[in-house]
């Protein structure tokens with residue numbers, strides 16, 4: 001390449017099983033200076049309610065990303081032709097203190113956004129969406145959101161705590177971080193305590209698409225509706241890997257049966273092309289429950305697909 005832009009290290013220059021441990025074996029840098037987009041890890045799992053382990057997500061996603069090549073054969077996206085991208089490492093959270101960690105993450109994302117860089121986050125549990133959305137609101141105002149998940153994550157409290165991986169979008173609504181008429185939640189399912197999980201977000205203006213409404217179908221038509229509704233204005237993409245069925249993504253903390261398929265996940269992300277995406281996350285990959293690495297491999301691919309639909313990407 002002669003673009004002067006960072007390129008992932010190719011498999012013909014260094015074997016796939018060697019080389020740097022960065023996302024896609026991209027160059028590493030300390031901060032987001034000069035970048036259009038960055039991969040950034042948040043090794044945080046002290047907000048989990050069941051199995052922990054997502055603190056190991058960023059490292060394992062990076063390891064599995066070594067197989068990713070730069071060109072998207074299906075969509076013709078060539079993200080490294082037009083965007084300057086690097087891996088800026090992990091946010092140094094305080095694993096002994098959830099509240100302090102939230103502040104550390106907010107500060108880190110304020111710094112990323114100061115450079116007009118679009119962050120793609122390797123989680124970490126879903127708690128981290130709250131500080132990311134706080135930083136995004138300061139930069140862009142309230143954002144629309146495409147949220148893929150088995151769970152609505154709109155609990156008011158968990159074990160009496162207001163910040164946990166099941167509460168980020170309740171807090172986000174209360175704090176005015178979301179443009180509530182421009183939010184889709186896709187893939188929700190499983191057992192609950194009351195109907196509130198689906199009714200509360202709908203009463204706020206969210207569109208909730210439960211998993212069973214997605215079964216046996218292509219989600220291309222759904223994404224046409226998403227693009228029509230989210231239209232103009234900033235959009236955040238928050239992807240909890242447990243939105244995918246545990247048959248494909250077992251390595252996660254709160255698995256629920258009857259989830260989305262991998263092709264549907266690709267349709268959702270590819271269907272975000274044309275939206276004014278301002279960042280995205282891939283959360284809840286828990287490597288201790290991922291013995292063959294396929295959950296992290298899927299996470300790495302989904303993050304690459306997010307990169308491929310950012311504004312400014314070239315197609316060839």
Ligand code: MN
Pocket residue numbers: 126149151153165240284
């Ligand atoms: Mn979640």
Ligand code: MN
Pocket residue numbers: 149150151240242243254284
């Ligand atoms: Mn979930």
